[in-house]
Amino acid sequence: MITRHSLPSILIVGGLFTIAAVVLGVSVGSTTVSFATALEVMLDHLLPGDLDTSAQADAIVWGIRMPRVLVALLAGAILGVAGTVLQGALRNPLADSQLVGLSAAASVGALSGYWIGYASSGSTVAILLGAAAGAVGAQAVWWLARRVGGEPTRFILVGIGMGLGLAALVATASIAIHDPRIPDVTFWFFGGLGAANWTVVAVVGFFAVVTVGGLFPFARMLDVLSLGHNAASHVGLNVGRVSAGALAFVGLGVGATVGAIGVVGFVGLVAGRVAFSTVGPQHRLAIPASAFTGAIFVALADTIGRVGGRGFEVPIGLITTVLGGAYLVYLITTRRLAV
Amino acid sequence: MTSIEVSELTVQLKGRVALDGIDLSVEAGELVAVVGPNGSGKSTLLRAIAGDVEPVSGAVSINGDPILGLPPDTAAARRSFLEQEHVKIAGFDVRSVVGFGAYISDGVTEPSDRVEGAMARAGVTDLADRRFEELSGGEQRRVSIARVLCQNAPVVLLDEPTDSLDLGHAHAVMRTARDEAASHKIVVSTSHDLNIASQHATRMVLLHRGRIARSGTPASVLEPKLLSEVYGVTVTVITHPTTGSPVVVSG
Amino acid sequence: MAFRTAFTLVTAAVLLAACSAANPDTPVTTSATPSSTFVGIDGVQSDISDTSRIVALNGDLTETIFALGAGDRVVGIDLTTTYPEAAVGLPSVGLGRRLVAEEVIALAPTLVIGDTQIEPQSSIDQIRAAGIPVVILDLQVTLPGVIRKIGTVAGILGVEEEGLALAAAVQADIDQALVVASGATAAPRVGYVYVRGPETLLMFGNGMPTHFLIEAASGIDALGEVGVTFAVPLSAESLVAAAPDVLLTPTEGFEIIGGLDSFLSLPGVSGTPAGRTQSVLHYDEALMLGMGPRTGEALMQLVLDLHPELSTP
Numbered sequence: 001m002i003t004r005h006s007l008p009s010i011l012i013v014g015g016l017f018t019i020a021a022v023v024l025g026v027s028v029g030s031t032t033v034s035f036a037t038a039l040e041v042m043l044d045h046l047l048p049g050d051l052d053t054s055a056q057a058d059a060i061v062w063g064i065r066m067p068r069v070l071v072a073l074l075a076g077a078i079l080g081v082a083g084t085v086l087q088g089a090l091r092n093p094l095a096d097s098q099l100v101g102l103s104a105a106a107s108v109g110a111l112s113g114y115w116i117g118y119a120s121s122g123s124t125v126a127i128l129l130g131a132a133a134g135a136v137g138a139q140a141v142w143w144l145a146r147r148v149g150g151e152p153t154r155f156i157l158v159g160i161g162m163g164l165g166l167a168a169l170v171a172t173a174s175i176a177i178h179d180p181r182i183p184d185v186t187f188w189f190f191g192g193l194g195a196a197n198w199t200v201v202a203v204v205g206f207f208a209v210v211t212v213g214g215l216f217p218f219a220r221m222l223d224v225l226s227l228g229h230n231a232a233s234h235v236g237l238n239v240g241r242v243s244a245g246a247l248a249f250v251g252l253g254v255g256a257t258v259g260a261i262g263v264v265g266f267v268g269l270v271a272g273r274v275a276f277s278t279v280g281p282q283h284r285l286a287i288p289a290s291a292f293t294g295a296i297f298v299a300l301a302d303t304i305g306r307v308g309g310r311g312f313e314v315p316i317g318l319i320t321t322v323l324g325g326a327y328l329v330y331l332i333t334t335r336r337l338a339v
Numbered sequence: 340m341t342s343i344e345v346s347e348l349t350v351q352l353k354g355r356v357a358l359d360g361i362d363l364s365v366e367a368g369e370l371v372a373v374v375g376p377n378g379s380g381k382s383t384l385l386r387a388i389a390g391d392v393e394p395v396s397g398a399v400s401i402n403g404d405p406i407l408g409l410p411p412d413t414a415a416a417r418r419s420f421l422e423q424e425h426v427k428i429a430g431f432d433v434r435s436v437v438g439f440g441a442y443i444s445d446g447v448t449e450p451s452d453r454v455e456g457a458m459a460r461a462g463v464t465d466l467a468d469r470r471f472e473e474l475s476g477g478e479q480r481r482v483s484i485a486r487v488l489c490q491n492a493p494v495v496l497l498d499e500p501t502d503s504l505d506l507g508h509a510h511a512v513m514r515t516a517r518d519e520a521a522s523h524k525i526v527v528s529t530s531h532d533l534n535i536a537s538q539h540a541t542r543m544v545l546l547h548r549g550r551i552a553r554s555g556t557p558a559s560v561l562e563p564k565l566l567s568e569v570y571g572v573t574v575t576v577i578t579h580p581t582t583g584s585p586v587v588v589s590g
Numbered sequence: 591m592a593f594r595t596a597f598t599l600v601t602a603a604v605l606l607a608a609c610s611a612a613n614p615d616t617p618v619t620t621s622a623t624p625s626s627t628f629v630g631i632d633g634v635q636s637d638i639s640d641t642s643r644i645v646a647l648n649g650d651l652t653e654t655i656f657a658l659g660a661g662d663r664v665v666g667i668d669l670t671t672t673y674p675e676a677a678v679g680l681p682s683v684g685l686g687r688r689l690v691a692e693e694v695i696a697l698a699p700t701l702v703i704g705d706t707q708i709e710p711q712s713s714i715d716q717i718r719a720a721g722i723p724v725v726i727l728d729l730q731v732t733l734p735g736v737i738r739k740i741g742t743v744a745g746i747l748g749v750e751e752e753g754l755a756l757a758a759a760v761q762a763d764i765d766q767a768l769v770v771a772s773g774a775t776a777a778p779r780v781g782y783v784y785v786r787g788p789e790t791l792l793m794f795g796n797g798m799p800t801h802f803l804i805e806a807a808s809g810i811d812a813l814g815e816v817g818v819t820f821a822v823p824l825s826a827e828s829l830v831a832a833a834p835d836v837l838l839t840p841t842e843g844f845e846i847i848g849g850l851d852s853f854l855s856l857p858g859v860s861g862t863p864a865g866r867t868q869s870v871l872h873y874d875e876a877l878m879l880g881m882g883p884r885t886g887e888a889l890m891q892l893v894l895d896l897h898p899e900l901s902t903p
Contacts, residue, residue: 031696059695059720093429122715180711195712197719224439228426231483234389235490236415236443281430 005279007288014292018073021299025069026061028303033057042066071196072302072316073295074208075261076271078253080294081212083268084275084286085250088222089243090145093273094156094328097254098265101163102137106255107170107188107263109133118181123195127203127259134255138247145243167263183262190317191262193302204260211253212291218246219283226281264317266324267294273331297323341367341402341493341525343388348397350383357383359549360397365542367493370520371527372536374560375546376570381529382423384546385496388527389420401494415443418494419487423502425479428471433463433482436471440489453489460515461485462508476503484512488519495519497528501535513539533587537561538579545569561585628725628746631706636723640700641747647686647704650882651727652677654743655703657883658752666697672876673884691716703746705729731799733764733806736885756883763886764806767893771808774897779812780804781834781864783824783856785843791824791856799881800838807892809836826858836896837864840875871895 027038037053041061044051079097086095086102097103110130117125141159148155170188186192221242225232229239257264268290275290298316301323305314330336345363349356358380365371373381386392388399390406399406401417409417419440428436437458441450458464461484466474471482480503487495497516501509509532517539520526530536536543537557545552545560547569553560566574566587575588626639645666646652652671655664661676668686671677683693686704691713694702702717702724714724725746730739737757744753782800784792794800795818801811812832837859844853850870859865877888894901 030690030692055721056695056698059722060692063720064691064695064716122712180709194710197712197716220442220445223431223435224442226428226431227436227439227486228422228424228428230422230424231420231426231486232439233411234415234420234422235440235486236412238411276430281435 005285007285010279010285010289010292014288017296018292018299021073021296021303022066022069025072025299025303026065028306029060029065030306031060033060037061038065067198067201068193068196068302069299070201071204071260072193072299074201074204075257075264076267076295076298077291078204078208078211078257078294079264079267079298080271080275080290080292081215081287082250082254083270083272083294084283084290085215085218085222085246086268087272087276088225088283089246089250090141090155091226091228092155094269096266096269096272097250098163098263099156099269100141100159101161101166102134102141102251102254103258103263103265104163104166104170105137105140106130106134106251106258108166109136109255110259110262111170111173111182111188113259114182115177115179122197123200123260124203127200127207127256130257130259131207131252131255134251134253134258135248136251137255138251139244141251142244142247186315187262189263190315190321191264192315193261194313196261200260204256207253207256211249211256212287214249215246216284216287218242218249219287222246222283223281262317264298264320266320266328267297270294270297270320270324270327273327277336341523343494343525343527344400344403345384345388346397346399348384348387348399349395350380350387350392351395352383352392356549358387358394361549361551363544363551363554365525365527367523367525368520368541369525370517370539370541371525372540372543372557373527373529373546374531374533374536374543375552379546379569380549381546382498385420385498385527385529388494389418389496390414412443415490415492417492418496419490419492421483421487421495421497421500423498425476425503430470430472432468432470433474433485434458434467436482437463437485437489440486441491444491450489453491457485457489460488460518462511462515477505477508480504481508481512484515488515493524495524495526497526499529499531501530501532509535510538517541533561533566537586538582538584558585561587630724630726631728632726634718634724634726636701636725638701638723638725638746643698643700644747645683645694645697645699645702646671647683647689647702647708648880649673649876650739650880651703651705651743653876653880653882653884654740654756655747657756658740658744658747658749660747660749660752663747665699666694670876672874689713691720695720695722701725701746703727703743730881731797732802732881733885733889736764736881736883737761739881740883760883760886764889765886767886767890768806770890770900771806771893771897773900774808774893775899776897778809778835778896779815779833779863780809780836780838780896781812781829781832781862782838783829783859784821785839785847785853785856787843787846790843792821793818793824793828794821795819799879803878803885803889803892804838806889807896809892809896824857826861829858830861833863835863835867836869836871837862838878838892839870839872840878841872842875844870844872 027035037057038061040051041053041058044053045062082097087093109132110126113126113129144158145155148158171185174182174185174188221237224237233239271290271294274293275286279285279289301319302316305316305319343365345361348358348361350358373384375381387394390409393407434454438450438454441453444450458467461481463481463485466478484500500512504512513535516526516528540557543557543560544554552569553565561576563574563576572589576585577588579586627635628638629635642663643665644663646655646664647668649670649672652667653673655661656674656677664680666683667677667680668683681697684690686708689708694717699722702722705727706729717724727742730736740757741753744750782794784794793813796814797820801814804811812834816828816832818828853870854860854865877884
């Protein structure tokens with residue numbers, strides 16, 4: 001069923017929701033900043049001219065909250081698109097970067113990046129090494145998928161096993177090395193946005209453009225892939241090259257997010273499924289739709305995590321896992337997901 | 340002119356010989372039905388013609404060029420293939436699935452006419468807006484055939500096209516195959532059903548343990564003694580009262 | 591279609607990059623004269639020309655600032671500040687060891703001061719990016735270190751005279767306690783068990799302030815002797831092997847877990863001489879661990895408690 005949605009309408013609706021998520025995210029925080037003040041600070045920076053805002057409000061809203069919300073949106077967009085493409089390329093409706101072990105593979109690179117590069121660059125080296133490890137991990141995922149064949153459940157089990165194994169390795173390393181340069185265990189299991197700053201926004205933004213921009217041209221090819229590898233090859237698709245290529249971009253993007261915000265699961269699963277059920281099976285529409293869905297999901301999850309206020313922050317991955325897990329159960333019990 | 344040339348083709352699968360020194364030439368306008376017992380090598384032969392299996396010796400060429408090792412898009416321009424297995428296709432409607440057949444022509448030609456035409460030839464126009472995964476097994480099979488037709492390749496390879504189809508639709512499919520062949524294409528189809536094959540095919544090839552037992556007109560291939568030997572069951576051949584084509588009665 | 595999307599994405603990326611360039615995250619460096627800057631233990635040079643509004647992230651630093659007579663400059667404290675009375679009522683930014691930048695920035699301080707226990711680094715960076723200097727001092731755990739700390743803080747605040755006076759007074763307190771301790775006839779084996787709740791049980795050993803206090807009070811740091819270094823999770827084996835005659839613990843944690851009976855049932859305690867004789871002493875956490883201006887007082891208390899024979903009848 002091809003719905004009547006069009007790409008421009010997705011961009012507009014997505015854009016509006018994104019702006020709403022930004023406004024909401026910037027208004028919530030450890031200290032109380034009035035909504036009007038927050039808005040003032042935003043307009044001061046976005047529009048030419050100078051509004052009179054207090055230095056503290058500016059530092060809090062623009063220096064701390066804004067980069068945090070933007071990193072959440074950008075990372076969420078990458079993770080959302082990653083989920084959609086993984087589900088298409090692996091022909092598996094449950095595919096998600098954390099579930100297939102891709103995030104864990106990337107975290108090995110990210111951890112090394114923090115260890116060697118934190119003093120000089122903060123999280124930048126970690127993001128770059130995470131991206132590299134992710135791209136390599138993606139090839140491993142593809143190889144694994146080919147070996148297991150067409151059985152979705154078995155593949156997910158293997159992915160979970162590999163992912164948990166690597167995650168445990170990374171967690172052990174972060175505890176054993178016990179170095180303030182390396183983020184603690186929570187970061188590797190449930191993510192964290194505390195270190196977001198404008199540099200991180202730029203680096204993650206770059207990877208967001210590369211990932212989403214690089215995957216969009218694969219849209220038609222991913223559509224054809226739904227015929228199954230045999231038939232897709234027979235109608236002329238180079239299945240190996242398309243899958244490896246798409247997964248490389250996915251790995252790169254997911255790896256970068258792991259370096260920036262740690263392992264945040266279920267975003268791809270939720271965004272992919274929501275996008276497909278809203279705009280239909282065409283990747284041309286589902287990719288941008290899932291980019292927006294993922295972005296808003298992560299931004300909202302972060303905002304919810306901060307609502308406790310007074311420095312009490314629920315790690316973002318915890319919220320996405322709880323919400324995503326509930327959504328998954330809902331999908332299965334209402335039979336919207338043939339597993 | 341379109342042609343398939345199979346020369347001394349030997350294929351091994353999982354350690355055993357699946358095809359043993361096959362020689363076959365097919366010209367445009369032919370509808371070749373490849374028949375034989377289970378495990379005789381029908382699907383393997385089809386896949387070898389498609390370029391999907393690497394032979395131990397011998398070669399297959401289409402229009403004079405070897406088919407093996409061609410990049411997928413080049414191969415797709417030469418031949419289309421209906422797989423034996425039924426695959427789940429999530430989300431897409433019939434029109435989109437049929438349209439996938441025109442993948443290599445995307446953006447070059449205007450495919451919607453082709454899609455509509457293919458759906459009409461396969462008799463699935465009334466299913467155009469339905470979701471593929473909601474169709475019955477037989478309906479899905481016919482949609483897949485439409486997808487193959489939409490690819491518009493000069494060689495059409497069909498592996499058990501009448502699988503899951505009722506009598507009416509099975510004949511309709513074979514008539515479509517015959518029409519395709521008549522329009523200067525080659526159609527090679529495997530079949531379990533000797534009688535449907537004999538009614539529509541211009542030529543039959545009987546495989547037995549990886550070798551060609553006989554190749555020729557349906558009447559010459561469907562010979563009771565040969566069939567009894569190949570299938571291991573007593574077989575009588577009678578003449579169809581209306582069409583005059585040979586009808587195999589077993590037991 | 592694809593081109594339009596790509597164009598939108600590239601434009602967005604360029605805008606983001608521009609934003610980033612316009613908001614660099616660099617720690618504050620000063621262009622003022624050298625005497626109004628301070629280089630912390632983290633190597634960062636901070637502008638200390640304005641110390642009129644201070645946020646102190648450690649209880650001992652708050653105490654020190656108040657003892658120097660500059661308590662009126664403190665606008666924010668953290669949860670580890672329990673003394674003096676005047677400080678406790680000030681706005682709290684939460685726990686310094688789990689620092690949230692927003693809380694600090696909202697108080698509009700001109701200087702933030704803390705030690706190496708303050709985490710995470712990203713929060714410190716965020717505060718500096720907001721233009722507020724953050725001075726990180728080395729953590730002091732020895733008795734001479736207490737005096738050094740007073741001098742450092744006084745220097746930052748520009749109250750050198752008061753600093754010298756306070757240092758002299760604290761040194762006198764310490765010396766007095768040491769004199770009394772020198773009269774002790776026995777050297778009891780002492781172990782410090784840190785309790786904060788049923789899940790937080792630690793043993794303090796070499797390198798902790800308690801080690802230096804115990805040794806100065808003519809005791810033997812039993813846990814340090816069996817190899818415990820810094821703070822490690824409580825191990826019944828190590829505790830029994832250390833065989834302390836007396837166990838010390840913070841009052842706050844002692845009460846949280848339910849007092850003496852609960853303490854005696856902690857892993858390993860009943861297997862020690864201290865456990866068998868129920869020799870458990872508890873002290874206010876900030877007093878005993880802070881290494882602040884009241885250190886002399888804490889040391890004297892410990893000396894008298896460990897050597898009852900020294901108390902004048």
